[in-house]
Amino acid sequence: MIHENKNFLCPCIALSLLHFSLSLKINTRFKNKIVEPHTIWVMKNKILLLAFLVISTGNSVFAQSIELTPFAGYTFRSTVNITNGRARVNDGFTYGGALTYKAGMYNAIEISYYRYQTNATAQSGYSGFEFVDTPVNVNYMLIGGQRIFPANEKVAGFSGFNLGAGWLGSGNNSFNTVTKFSVGFLAGLKIMDNDNLGFRLQTNLALPITSSGGSFFWGTGGSGVGLSGNVPIWSFGFTAGLVYKIK
Numbered sequence: 001m002i003h004e005n006k007n008f009l010c011p012c013i014a015l016s017l018l019h020f021s022l023s024l025k026i027n028t029r030f031k032n033k034i035v036e037p038h039t040i041w042v043m044k045n046k047i048l049l050l051a052f053l054v055i056s057t058g059n060s061v062f063a064q065s066i067e068l069t070p071f072a073g074y075t076f077r078s079t080v081n082i083t084n085g086r087a088r089v090n091d092g093f094t095y096g097g098a099l100t101y102k103a104g105m106y107n108a109i110e111i112s113y114y115r116y117q118t119n120a121t122a123q124s125g126y127s128g129f130e131f132v133d134t135p136v137n138v139n140y141m142l143i144g145g146q147r148i149f150p151a152n153e154k155v156a157g158f159s160g161f162n163l164g165a166g167w168l169g170s171g172n173n174s175f176n177t178v179t180k181f182s183v184g185f186l187a188g189l190k191i192m193d194n195d196n197l198g199f200r201l202q203t204n205l206a207l208p209i210t211s212s213g214g215s216f217f218w219g220t221g222g223s224g225v226g227l228s229g230n231v232p233i234w235s236f237g238f239t240a241g242l243v244y245k246i247k
Contacts, residue, residue, distance in 0.1 A: 067100040069200055071241025075116050075138075078233040083225045085124030087218055089136065089168075089233045092118035096239075100146070108146040110160065114204075114239070115139045117171065122218035124225045132218045135171025138235060140164065140206050142184045154198075159187040166208035166235075168217055175217055180208035190243060198243035206235040 077091040096114030103109060115137065122132040144162030151157065166182035188202025210216070216233070218225065 064104055065102045065245055066247040067098075067102065068244045068246055069098045069100065069241045071096060071098065071114075071200065071202075071239040073237055073239030075118075075235050075237030077118075078235065080233055082122065082124055082218070084126045085122065085129070085225070087120070087122035087132075087216065087233075089120045089138065089217075089235075090118040092116040092138075094237055094239060097241075102148075105150065106148050108148060108158070108160075109143070110146055110162075111141075111143045112162070113139070113141045116235075116237075120168075120217050122225075126225050129225050134174050134217065136217055137169040137171060138166070138233075139169070140166045140182060140184065140235070142182065142206070144184065146186075154192045156190050157188070158190060158202075159185075161185055162206075166206060168208075168233075170217075178216055180210050182206055182208040192243065192245075196245045198245075199240070200243050201238075201240045203238050204236070208233060 072093070072095045075092055075094045077088060079086055079088045081087075094114055094116040096112065098110050098112040100108050100110040117135070117137050120132070120134055120136045123129075142162035142164035144160050144164075146158050146160035149157040149159075162184035164182055164184070165179055167177055167179040169177045184204060184206040186202050186204040188200060190198055190200045192198035
């Protein structure tokens with residue numbers, strides 16, 4: 001029982017530290033404002049630093065394994081209501097990777113990044129609003145805890161909850177990059193072929209959070225068109241990847 005409590009401590013520390021740091025960022029930067037490019041760099045590096053500190057601290061005490069998983073997949077389109085109309089981020093091919101620190105048989109910490117390129121559209125009956133159709137890049141960097149459900153020595157299911165940053169960039173420099181605090185959920189199956197190599201299949205959902213009435217990729221432009229809710233887009237999809245156990 002004591003060993004299991006220690007294994008659960010490390011994910012809790014990671015999530016608590018990340019929640020605190022990102023809460024500060026939300027209060028100061030994320031109230032209907034476009035975030036400057038250097039802020040994205042700061043947020044990404046903060047997530048990486050937190051992951052490194054937590055993993056390296058736990059590594060000397062009760063580390064079990066570290067896994068690297070490059071993956072690819074598909075993300076479905078997302079539609080959101082705006083004033084007198086709709087905005088949509090279309091579907092696209094997704095790629096990225098994950099670094100997983102397995103703190104015990106049933107718990108793990110993971111930092112992940114994924115990206116997809118697509119087109120986004122927005123239309124509204126609001127006076128003065130012009131139809132928008134623009135290429136975009138959708139990115140997420142997340143860190144969180146996982147619960148593992150082993151079926152046998154080679155097969156295990158898993159589910160997890162993540163916190164981090166999501167940012168939407170322009171493919172043709174038509175708008176400034178928009179960065180939002182994001183949450184994510186995942187569930188999947190991992191099958192190990194041998195001690196060092198395996199296959200991972202998962203579904204994931206990421207939700208960037210913004211204030212009600214805020215704008216996103218379509219901007220405001222004096223038109224007054226805003227969101228009708230707090231979640232501007234959602235990114236739901238499937239990925240598959242190879243698992244390399246590096247320790």
